[in-house]
Amino acid sequence: MPSSANPPTTSALRPATPLHSENGGSPLVLLLIAVCTAVTAANIYLAAPLLPLIAREHGTTAAAVAWIASVAQLGYAAGLLFFAPLGDTANRRRLVGGLTLVTTVALVAAALAPGTGALxxxxxxxxxxxxxxxxxxxxxxxxxxxxRRARHVAAVIAGLFTGIVAARVLGGLAGQAFGWRWVFAGSAALTLVLGLATAAVLPSERRPRAASLLSGIASLPGLMRRSPDLWRACLRQAGMFGAWSALWTSLALLLTGPAYGLSTATAGLFGLFGLAATAVAPLAGGLVDRFGAQKVVRWAYLVAAVSVPLFGLGGHTMAALWPAALAIHAALVASHVANQTLALTTTSTPAAANTAYVVSGFAGAALASLVAGPAFDRLGWGGVCGVAAVWLLIGWAATGAKRARRGR
Incomplete structure (x- = not known):
């Protein structure tokens, strides 16, 4: 029966209490959260489409400054380790407001950075x-x-991936028109407005435990040991996110390089194919609610496996890049909805579990990006596709492990 495929651990979460239910604004609050998620998630990938412009200003090549995109992913992983577990212990309204202010100041500093080190x-x-x-x-x-838990999570994830893809599209266009510094400044303004607005509508919480930056980190190893489902979700998404990151962060180098010679703005428009794939999120949420996370992840990996050879062909023909971009984004979104829903429902500390899950994903993505840059320099676009294939194999091993154990 489809219903039996749902994760049995959803009872670990507290009973549902609608967001801001006292004024009946729950749907609007969910929409605001999705939009805020889109804008803040875009900050992580803001540098990727601007690399050619940053390199030009500093008299170097785009490949030589590609490490800045990896720095952003590593920074996000570090922030997750310290700040995200506080969601189980701290007042999230205050936490969101404080982090919004820090992010805004840092983005302004990026816009004013005198060199690549400061940037x-x-x-x-x-x-x-x-x-x-x-x-x-x-x-x-x-x-x-x-x-409807997976569908609600999917709505926010749709916002997250919309922001990630929009960072490439709008970032490339705005960077070409106004310069890369104004892109960071504009993102600072949007982050400030939407972050503070979201903080204002969140419920005020009184948590019984004192929040500590280190207590959340200390709890993660034990949490992973106690929850095999969480461990598998982490490894699955690290593989999928790594494959996506290797391809997507290197795509600007291919499109603006000798193979195609596109401008930064034109290359950024290519992200519209990925934006279209975010429509998969609501569908994936419904499938997870009906069939369970395991089946959705297997389908996602199958789609991703098809996309890699298409990306390989894309090194020579633009027509292959179009379906490849749609396929890898659809696979990533579906896999993320399934794996994150499982991670959030498999323990009684969802914020800590979510931290372990997202840190694993972004660590996998950052490592893949770090490897993809040198691979592009030495082996060309085929080397980047090889990196993506290796990361998918790592994630697939975790996906198949549970099936093999069930068979025994």
């Missing part, structure tokens, strides 16, 4: 503080009706 530091701090989406997703999961 990297500012990007790291901005990414570390912009963990707001991963404080909001557990909140939504806690307060959603159990039968």
């Amino acid at each position: 990297a530091v500012a990007v790291f701090v901005a990414a570390a503080a912009t963990v707001i989406p991963q404080l909001l997703v557990p909140l939504v999961a806690e307060r959603a009706p159990a039968a």
Whole structure:
């Protein structure tokens, strides 16, 4: 029966209490959370489409400054380790407001950075503080009706991926028109307005435990040991996110390089194919609620496996890049909805579990990006596709492990 496929651990979450139910604004609050998630998630990938412009200003190549994009991902992973677990213990309204202010200041510093070193530091701090989406997703999961939990989570995830893809599209266009510094300044303004507005509508919480930056980190190893489902979700998404990151962060290098010779703005428009794939999130949420996370992840990996050879062909023909971009984004979104829903419902501390899950994903993405840059320099676009294939194999091993154990 489809219903039996749902994760049996959803009872670990507290009973659903609608967001801001006292004024009946729950749907509007969910929409605001999704939009805030989109804007703040975009900050992590803001540098990627601007690399050619940053390199040109500093008299170097785009490949030589590609490490800045990896710094942002590592900063986000560090912020998740310290700040995201506080969602189980701290007042999330105050936490979201404080992190919004830090992110805004760091983005302004990035816009004013005199060199690549200062820019990297500012990007790291901005990414570390912009963990707001991963404080909001557990909140939504806690307060959603159990039968529609994955769909509510999917709505926020759709906002997250819309922001990630829009960062490439709008960032490239705005960077070409106004310069890369104004892109960081504009993102600072949007983050400030939407972050503070979201903080204002969140429920005020009184938590019985004192929040500590280190207590959340200390709890993660034991949490992973106690929950095999969480461990598998982490490894699955690390593989999928790593494959996506290797391809997507290197795509600007291919499109603006000798193979195609596109401008930064034109290359940024390519992200519209990925934006279209975010429509998969609501569908994936419904499938997870009906069939369970395991099946959805297997389908997602199958789609991703098809996309890698298409990306390989895309090194020579633009027509292959179009379906490849749609496929890898659809696979990533579906896998993320399934794995994150499982991670949020498998323990009684969803914020800490979410931290372990998202840190694993972004660590996998950051490592893949770090490897993809040198691979592109030495082996070309085929090397980047090889990195993506390796990361998918790592994630697939975790996906198949549970099936093999069930067979025995």
